[in-house]
Structure formats: structure tokens, C-alpha cells
Amino acid sequence: MTLDTRNPDKYFGAAVRLRRTQLGITLEQLADTCGVSAAALSRFERGLLSPSLRNALHIARGLDCDLSELVERATVKIIRSGENLRFFDEETGIERLALARPSSSIEVLRYKVPAKTRSKLFAAHQRGTREIFYMLTGSLEIHTELDDISLNEGDSAIIQVDQEHWFENKKNTVANFIIAISAG
Template sequence: MDNETVDADFGIAVRSRRAELGITLEQLAANSGVSVAALSRLERGLLGPSLRNALAIARALGCDLTNLIESPAAQVTRAGDNLRYFDAATGIERLALARPAPHLELLLYTVPAGQSSVRFAAHRPGTREVFHLLSGELELHHGPDPLVLKAGDSATVRADHEHWFTARGSETARFILLVLGRDRAE
């Protein structure tokens, strides 16, 4: 198992344990002595902890370090335990459904009719996004010509340049998004 996978698994375990306990990043930071920024990066698999920080985090979460580093046979996120992001200005909601590997993320978006996302900065070169529209109509801006998806349609697009989306028509657009990142070494 490579270091990035170990870091990602540790981050997932920390986030899961924190959600299980119902504590915020700020509370974990206060109890562990590890900054909120570092904890956020750690939970997303972008930062590997030092042994000292890993032990402090485990203590703050009330568990043994082995509970955070042993890879479970299955990872389950229960309904309501998803990380939720809500943009009050647009009404766009994003639920993080799963992050099974460092460069793999499964999301569920709900976009009210007529609303547009922010313009997302380019991801790492080679990153792809797979959209599957559950309902409504979605216009994807991933290059010179926008793509229009209707319920039941799927599209795989490059995400290594600026991109965004808009819900077209009069119905809320709901879609599943799979982000397939590239490892730095690839």
C-alpha cells in the first residue's frame, strides 16, 4: 500500500470517527492541538500526519491509533452522516457520498432550476469527471462547446481546466458526480 493510500485511509478514519462522535473540526483541533487547516487537509487525504499528531488525534477522538490506521473491509456512510455543503446564495447542495481512494470521490448535487455553480479551477492534469443526471437538465461548461444532459444521460469530461454547470429548464437538476483524479506520480 503506498503512502497516499495510507494517508487517505487515515483521513477517512478520522473523519468517520469525528462524525460518529458528532464533533467539529474546531473541537478536534482544540482537543488534539492540531490546527483546523491541517485536520481538514488530513481528512481529505492531502496531508499525512506525523506520529505525534496521529497519536494526539487518536487521543482526542477517544480511541487507539490502531483504530484509525487499520483499513476496514467495508466503509459505510449512513444517511445523514454525509459531509454537506450548501450555498445559500444559489441553493446548490453537494453531498459527499464516498471517498474510497485518495483521488476518487463520489458526490450528489442538487441544483435549483436556473442556478449555476461557481467556476471551478482546473484540477490536476488528467482528472476526469463523470456526470450521471438523475433528474432535470444540466448544461456543462467543460470546453469550447457546452454539453447538455437530460435525465438518464451520462458524460465523462476533462476537469483539468476551468469548468462549471447550470441547471436548465424549470426543474431542479440532481446528478451524481464521480471525480477521478490522477496521482501525482502518474
Template sequence: MDKTPQKHDATFGSAIRLRRNRLGVTLDQLSEQTGISTAVLSRVERGHHSPTLHNALSIAQGLGCELMELLQHDPTELVRAGEHLRLVDKETGIERITLARPNPSIELLKYIVPPGMTSRRFAAHESRSQEVFHILQGTLEIHTARKTLTLQAGDTATVLVDMEHWFRNIGSEPAHFVLMIMGG
């Protein structure tokens, strides 16, 4: 059996994920709302499973929209300034701003790290996953089990993150950087 996602399945799945993310609804919450398992919902979002008409209608209802809105999905997304999801770590003051998530394996973030602050240690991502750091302002140290990199404003580094990793602001001003996470 061919497991390659069909274009219409991938488009429908992308529309579901985009609407769910915009609403701040988790897969678990959507599963509770629809009665469809999180495993099936995840496969639908990735375009690896075509839902029955009943399930497609349940998903649309769980997301508070009509099925046609999901079927006529235009992948163009515009998020206005101030509408991005912003999380602030209460202990460190590190801000994480979600800029875009065009598909499940790519995420674009902006971080603001106060002077002297260190992120938590991030667990290893799946094999061959990478993170691209672009420093907008300040100085940032990136740590992995293999190396430590020091980056300054204007620098860009691509780092393999299939191991524990973290970052630290070693400068005297806030470090601002854009981070793109790409799954393996």
C-alpha cells in the first residue's frame, strides 16, 4: 500500500492544523471534542490519512467552522503584529514568540534573552533535525554535546540538534534572535 500523502489530504490536514493552532487547541482537546483519537487526528493533519465524511464533519465542528472552510483552505497565512503567541519564562524572563509554523516539521520563532540568562536544556530532537539561529542583536552562546558556538549580531549558524542543547546570553544587552527549527 502506498503511504505517500495525496495532495488533497495534505491540504486538508494543513487546514486543520492551521485552524487548530490559531485557536490554541491541542490535539488532545480536539480529540475530546470530536471523539477521534489523537493518533488519527495527527495522521490526518500530516496528510497520511483520509478521514471519513463523518469524521471530517466532526473535526470541522470541533474547530467551530464549516467543512467547506477546511476544504477550500488557502495556505497563505498572515499574522499581524501583536497576534503572535508569546510565552515568557517566569524564572529567566526569556521570551519565545511563535512567528510561523508552515508545516509540522518547520517552526519559525523569535527569542529575546535577557543578559546572563540561560535557556532550559532542550531534549534531543529526532534524527537529522536542525536549528538555524540568526542573531539580530546581542551575543549568544549555543551549546550542544559536540560544540559551543558564540554568535553576535548578524551571525547565522545551523546546528544539528539530535542531542541535548541550550543557549545562553553572554553579553551585557538582551540577545534577540530568530530561530528556525526543521525536523529530520
């Protein structure tokens, strides 16, 4: 299915239909979930009717997605080298680079942790949030209230972070890793 990017109503409707068919739900099931009539949903999907902001938000909620996923036209988003947000902690020397944020619930970061350095304590994230670590170079110890995890170059770990946590590079070399944060 291709999305018509020239007409906003048709684009929204096609995106709704695509998402609904991916989820395997009928118009009636979506109508029950989002509180918008099946007849109106059908007209939205065919691009015959413009949704109000209220209805568009209800439809997105019913499809378990962000409204931006139904209205954004860009199918590809490129962040060029040097355009990333960079955060540098002068106290620890830890550098964090924001690589991508494909949705409000997912963020991808790259960290550079100097030798013999410990991060500050990170507060607990919302329930169900996970951090997926992938070690590019070096070694890292990750500490939570329940676990202590050691990772080396090439290792990965998926960690529940709905608790306080921190990481530490105990080695004499720099540690570089990528982390994807998936909100619960």
C-alpha cells in the first residue's frame, strides 16, 4: 500500500488503514476502541472526511500509536554526522550523543565513558522501561538495585530500568557503547 503524500486527508486515511490492517482489526473493532463511529472511520480511511484533532488523537490511541505516526510524511529521517545532540558531563568526562528518537517511546544513544569513571545515579524510569546495551569497545559494569552486570566488547544486555541504576568503567581504556531505551 502506498501513501498519498499530496493530500493530507488521503495520507491520514491511508496511514490509518495500513496500521489497522497491520494490527488485524476491523473498522468496528477500531470504532469500539477509539469511540469514533465505523462509518466515520471508513470515510477517514478513504480520504473523504477530515478528522478533527480530537478524533485523530482518539484514532491514534485506538491504534496504539502516536498521532505523528499517522500524519508524518517522511518515511526516512537522516541525521547527518555532527547534527546529533551532544551532552558532555564535565565532572565525569562522560559524553552522550543522541543518535535517534524514532518515536516518543524509543531513544538511541551512544556513550563514551573514560577509563576509571562512574556515571551519576540514574533515577528509575517508568515501569516496564528497558535499556538495551551493545558494547562497541571496552568494558562496562552496569548496576541496578537487583543486578550487577559485566559487559565486554561485542556483548549485549537488556535491562529493566524501572529502578535506580548506574554504570562504571573500571578498566584503563575508554568504553564506547550504544544504548536503546524503550519506554514501558
